[in-house]
Amino acid sequence: MRTTGVSGYNKGVTETAEFPDPDFGDKTRPVGWLTPTQMDEVRGLMPLVYVDAVPVRVDESGDVVQIGLLLRATESGHMMRALVSGRVMYHERVRDALLRHIEKDLGPMALPSIPASPQPFTVAEYFPTPGVTSYVDERHHAVSLAYIVPVRGDCSPQQNNLEFTWLTPEEACTPQNLAQMQGGQDVLLKQALAHVGRLPDM
């Protein structure tokens, strides 16, 4: 079976993409952003468009040497590791959404190389019901375009992230680390490593 364990933690997986966003304070909400009420309504009606970014450090030959993961506390106080993930807004290009979410989570000095091609390495379909695909998000159905994003600059955790850590592919794939990932992001991480030819022996 390819179900993914569901627990109270899932709620947090992709939540940084949603409202209210502290960035705005009392500034006007930009076009394309939904009110929390609108968001709740839409969530049960149709799939949302998401992006997942796997931040990586590469060497001169482009070979992946490290993967970047966020550390975050769930509502119940547990620690979880996460990829950069979030919603694509109305009238926003996928590549702009990628850039926005990376800057939101890793800070303005991260210097990400957003892919030239819109072709994702995979599409992660998060369903509210476990077992339909490898990914689950109890809040909604999200279709997420997943990209490898090389990052050259300095990353510092932003918002509700406690830490941002660079791990080798081998470190990222330890059972301990994978167990800290939720909603199937452990599977997505392994798919990313497979795509760049760096899946460790497991």
Place this chain on the structure above:
Amino acid sequence: MRTTGVSGYNKGVTETAEFPDPDFGDKTRPVGWLTPTQMDEVRGLMPLVYVDAVPVRVDESGDVVQIGLLLRATESGHMMRALVSGRVMYHERVRDALLRHIEKDLGPMALPSIPASPQPFTVAEYFPTPGVTSYVDERHHAVSLAYIVPVRGDCSPQQNNLEFTWLTPEEACTPQNLAQMQGGQDVLLKQALAHVGRLPDM
């Protein structure tokens, strides 16, 4: 400039994906389908998830020999050529949406080979405003995962399609034929042919 001409015709590009769907008659509307009112509301709030399928005939070695295009009349009575295109519904997998839209447009005997991998050959971002990307749909913002789909069976136009025609890559890329495609689907068709290594000299 990479704008795409917008006209009254665009309205028809992806409309077969929407309601009311004659398939249901007075049967209960399945879970995941929106009422026309809900659909209108959502359209101005967030991007929709779409799929585009490029039906192809391949030879024994997988080489594309023909492309299938739908012929349809627009509201204003003009003829247009179209790819198979439509919305992904709530709680529907992308691969199931692909299959559903192909059967809806080409009939139940088409025998499509839905791709084993969820990786699309490109992502077509249809914006209501021309010029943001190569694709435009005046009704809404749609993020469409585009796939090449080999079809082995007999195709017969369904619903509001008048005809379904197989064209060689060279025939499909004549200026006359491309001019009959709307919303940037001419660009998407050329991208599909480039992906399979069959882009003609133009």
Place this chain on the structure above:
Amino acid sequence: MRTTGVSGYNKGVTETAEFPDPDFGDKTRPVGWLTPTQMDEVRGLMPLVYVDAVPVRVDESGDVVQIGLLLRATESGHMMRALVSGRVMYHERVRDALLRHIEKDLGPMALPSIPASPQPFTVAEYFPTPGVTSYVDERHHAVSLAYIVPVRGDCSPQQNNLEFTWLTPEEACTPQNLAQMQGGQDVLLKQALAHVGRLPDM
């Protein structure tokens, strides 16, 4: 470290691609085929072009339900599982090489769907020296284009293959099964499953 164990078995990994080929008997050797002496000479001079095919059974929606693996005896009498793999010849297209090797290993009734696009899901670089990449072949340096190939017909082991078996993704990824694969083909199998979204929890 991402080395792959090397042993006497590696020699057999891709050997079905090489000469002499019993198909010819005393018929003239076709253009593009090397004599064993020429082959030996070239092997130490430059990388060879190879293809790797991962045969799969898919359901109506294209979802992979089974993977096909060959069972073969090595020279030392051990059993090994293998993907379909072999050399691209002079003046042969990659897609024709794929078809030829699949028919050579699975028989003429396999009905493979050779991919429409030449874009492989990955490139496996087999080096004679372990540790450079995840793949190793002590005989030579081969650059192998790897493809998922859905197969609809009846497969029967040919030549020096003892058996051809369909396994679920979960069965294929058991440690016992993976340990029977050589030269890094266990890694390649997992990459293939990651690409189609069917990598089991390991």
Place this chain on the structure above:
Amino acid sequence: MRTTGVSGYNKGVTETAEFPDPDFGDKTRPVGWLTPTQMDEVRGLMPLVYVDAVPVRVDESGDVVQIGLLLRATESGHMMRALVSGRVMYHERVRDALLRHIEKDLGPMALPSIPASPQPFTVAEYFPTPGVTSYVDERHHAVSLAYIVPVRGDCSPQQNNLEFTWLTPEEACTPQNLAQMQGGQDVLLKQALAHVGRLPDM
């Protein structure tokens, strides 16, 4: 027909990859390099492994704004535009070959971002005989893995290149410019632009 015009110029398309290489002078030839005699011999026996790189300038969102093309004089004195292209050597990784050829043609300050994934956007099969694929090279059969390579630094033409020019996608796709490309590299350029979603209306 998808033949590509063959002329005396084709000879020059990929020649920078071959011997003798002025980089060595009277230093010892590195392991993996063939003597001109060995090269001639091998060329008629089997396909060579090549890489093609399409150098691009991207904006902050990864969108391609310019393509880089080399200007070179053919033996007959005509001017031709070319992509970066060359052979993969014995015991050299594809990503190292990409880096080496880019530095050889664009100089040591180009700062290319070699792709993290080995998956090429297409595979260009250059045949000595025109008409088999879209690509032709009268000297040999080469199977070339083609990659988009963002370049951030300063590029200066090296070796037998007279000039290196950045062109917008629209400028690169003018009939005049495409006519200066040989061996099917005009097709490959359009495939690259299609892959990054920047194929102009033609």
